[in-house]
Amino acid sequence: MRIAMIGNGLVSNMAALYFRKQLPESVEIVLIGPDDRGGLPLVGESIIEITANFLETQLGLEDYLREHHVPKHALTYYFKLDPDNPEDRTYSVHSTESLPNPDGYEGSPGSWQLNREHFDDHLRELVAADSGIARINGRVKDIQIDGEGGHTLEIKEADGGSRTLEANWVIDASGRNRFLGKKLGLTIKPEGQRDCFWFRIADFDRSLLRNLNALGPEYDHYDRYYTTHHFMGHGNWIWMIPLKAEDGGELMSIGFVSHPDHYEHDVRSIDSFLEQVSKVHPVVTDLVKSGRVVDTNLLRRYHYVTNPTYSPDRWGIIGDASFAPDPLFSNGLAFVTLQIEQLGALIARDYEGNHSPEFVEKLATYFMGPVLSSQTTITNWYPTMDDAYLSSIRINWIETVYFYLFLPLVANRCHFDPKRLRLWKAMQVRGENPFDIPQELIEARKRVAKPMPDHFVYKGDEKLNPKARTLWADIDEVYEQLEAGSKVLAGYSKELLSRIDKLEGEGELMMP
Ligand SMILES: Cc1cc2nc3c(=O)[nH]c(=O)nc-3n(C[C@H](O)[C@H](O)[C@H](O)COP(=O)(O)OP(=O)(O)OC[C@H]3O[C@@H](n4cnc5c(N)ncnc54)[C@H](O)[C@@H]3O)c2cc1C
Numbered sequence: 001m002r003i004a005m006i007g008n009g010l011v012s013n014m015a016a017l018y019f020r021k022q023l024p025e026s027v028e029i030v031l032i033g034p035d036d037r038g039g040l041p042l043v044g045e046s047i048i049e050i051t052a053n054f055l056e057t058q059l060g061l062e063d064y065l066r067e068h069h070v071p072k073h074a075l076t077y078y079f080k081l082d083p084d085n086p087e088d089r090t091y092s093v094h095s096t097e098s099l100p101n102p103d104g105y106e107g108s109p110g111s112w113q114l115n116r117e118h119f120d121d122h123l124r125e126l127v128a129a130d131s132g133i134a135r136i137n138g139r140v141k142d143i144q145i146d147g148e149g150g151h152t153l154e155i156k157e158a159d160g161g162s163r164t165l166e167a168n169w170v171i172d173a174s175g176r177n178r179f180l181g182k183k184l185g186l187t188i189k190p191e192g193q194r195d196c197f198w199f200r201i202a203d204f205d206r207s208l209l210r211n212l213n214a215l216g217p218e219y220d221h222y223d224r225y226y227t228t229h230h231f232m233g234h235g236n237w238i239w240m241i242p243l244k245a246e247d248g249g250e251l252m253s254i255g256f257v258s259h260p261d262h263y264e265h266d267v268r269s270i271d272s273f274l275e276q277v278s279k280v281h282p283v284v285t286d287l288v289k290s291g292r293v294v295d296t297n298l299l300r301r302y303h304y305v306t307n308p309t310y311s312p313d314r315w316g317i318i319g320d321a322s323f324a325p326d327p328l329f330s331n332g333l334a335f336v337t338l339q340i341e342q343l344g345a346l347i348a349r350d351y352e353g354n355h356s357p358e359f360v361e362k363l364a365t366y367f368m369g370p371v372l373s374s375q376t377t378i379t380n381w382y383p384t385m386d387d388a389y390l391s392s393i394r395i396n397w398i399e400t401v402y403f404y405l406f407l408p409l410v411a412n413r414c415h416f417d418p419k420r421l422r423l424w425k426a427m428q429v430r431g432e433n434p435f436d437i438p439q440e441l442i443e444a445r446k447r448v449a450k451p452m453p454d455h456f457v458y459k460g461d462e463k464l465n466p467k468a469r470t471l472w473a474d475i476d477e478v479y480e481q482l483e484a485g486s487k488v489l490a491g492y493s494k495e496l497l498s499r500i501d502k503l504e505g506e507g508e509l510m511m512p
Contacts, residue, residue, distance in 0.1 A: 001027045001351055004153055004167035006140045006180070008033025009040075010116070010333075011319030012173035013123040015340045017059055020132045022344045027351060030165065031127065032136040032155055033174075040175050041297045043198060044327070045114045045241045045253050046072060046228040048402075050334035050410050052111035053469055054341075064122065065112045070244050072111045074464075075330065076227040077395050078212070079388035081451065083233060083280050089212040092388050092453075094395050095227060096403075097219045097460030113228065115243045115251070136165070140179060143170065147313030168314060169347055175320040181306040186317070192379045193301040194326050197267050198255030202245065204291025206252075209240070212283045216458045228330055233280045234386045235262025237328060240284070254288065257326065259382040260301070268298050299324075305371070308364040309339065312357030314350070316343045323371060326378045329398070335371055338415050342367060345416040359418070366415060369428040370406060377435040389451035390442070396459045396492055397437045403465040404485025405434060411469050412478045420475060426482065441493060444500050455503065457496050462488055 005012045056062040074096035082088045138157035153165045172180035181187045229240035236258035243251040256267045265276050278285040305323045310316045318339040325332045342363045384390050414423040
């Protein structure tokens with residue numbers, strides 16, 4: 001059996017390394033891609049626990065990550081109480097309490113913030129050093145799909161030569177070129193589009209990030225700087241990701257993501273970023289102005305999905321070739337790890353002579369469940385992204401669902417293990433979206449005319465499930481995590497609603 005991997009980016013190399021570890025030696029793996037990225041932008045520095053778990057346990061990269069990248073203690077969200085007043089820097093700040101670690105915060109953070117050039121190069125080096133993975137330096141020009149007799153790829157090599165390659169499975173990881181999705185007409189561009197302008201700065205004064213009035217608890221066993229920071233605005237949000245430069249110095253990646261239906265300005269340069277963002281978050285623009293801009297990038301109306309992503313005809317489409325997400329939850333590469341593990345299971349099954357078109361279709365459908373539910377949740381958030389109070393309710397809900405539902409299910413292989421697949425149904429959107437807050441809480445928000453500091457409920461360790469990354473031998477333990485999560489969510493709703501009732505009873509600022 002031979003697998004042809006199209007692309008030489010992060011995703012193709014991650015998948016090749018994983019397949020090599022999982023599949024028998026007699027399965028040939030051939031990666032076809034150029035040395036040069038061909039002008040495709042490089043983005044995606046903040047990873048979540050799902051991705052970290054995969055890189056550490058499946059690819060064995062924990063020591064490398066600790067040495068070359070900076071830790072990430074989950075996500076920090078800054079919700080501004082008065083977004084129309086640049087003079088007021090009061091934010092309701094929500095972060096996750098990561099578990100105290102005897103080795104200090106450098107010891108074992110939840111995940112990592114990647115310097116992508118360094119990381120992508122490292123994976124290419126690992127692939128080059130692996131004699132079990134062949135590489136063709138070139139581009140795939142065309143393909144004849146034949147799931148039964150074998151696919152034929154036509155390749156233009158970097159030295160100008162042409163050749164063909166036969167393969168039983170083809171995995172397209174060609175990034176935004178979307179080689180197979182375009183050829184087969186599978187790409188869907190949703191109506192709710194996104195624009196993103198991003199850049200990196202060096203030589204900045206990181207202390208300026210603290211020049212705000214932060215409401216909410218701060219945890220003393222890690223440095224909040226080492227989280228992914230999110231500042232929310234009118235129909236837009238900003239990411240700030242601290243990174244380690246090649247020379248060990250500090251870099252900061254900063255991105256501005258907006259929904260064109262809910263944001264009226266056009267942020268596409270440093271000047272327009274400074275002009276618009278200083279009206280809402282001078283804390284961010286002060287930091288940018290203190291530094292030196294290293295590079296800038298722009299993607300406009302970039303959102304798309306491909307459906308299906310796997311076929312009984314023995315092909316798969318993964319990474320940017322299959323979807324371009326809104327990165328609010330930093331879960332792009334987490335979904336990629338799901339794709340890699342699902343395809344690994346499908347190919348292994350085929351190798352054993354048990355190819356099942358039904359199972360391929362089932363996993364393709366199951367893959368889309370959390371992609372759609374998390375993206376829909378983000379889309380629903382944009383009209384009220386500047387609402388500090390509602391946003392705080394959303395994030396407490398979403399993070400609890402992530403740590404008690406999504407992460408344990410993935411850590412326990414419920415997305416591909418046939419014996420555990422029934423648990424994955426919790427991630428499918430069937431009327432109710434697990435990540436989106438219930439209507440009851442949206443209605444409760446409407447009763448509060450002007451949110452004051454007393455209205456906010458903060459959750460740190462409550463939303464963090466300490467057993468979320470445990471792989472349980474007994475499936476009942478996984479059910480217990482889900483039950484524990486339901487209790488946390490019920491307790492949170494109760495606390496929030498009774499606080500609103502109490503403040504209402506005391507004649508606090510409620511709607512008439
Ligand atoms: C704005 C934005 C922010 C994001 N932020 C995050 C984040 O914080 N965290 C996260 O986890 N994810 C994030 N993501 C997602 C993440 O960036 C992607 O999942 C990841 O970078 C995709 O890598 P890739 O290997 O699929 O694509 P690429 O890195 O683009 O690689 C594609 C490769 O295919 C090659 N190629 C193209 N055509 C051909 C061909 N015909 N033949 C052979 N080779 C070909 C190219 O040369 C290249 O080597 C973000 C995405 C966006 C859009």
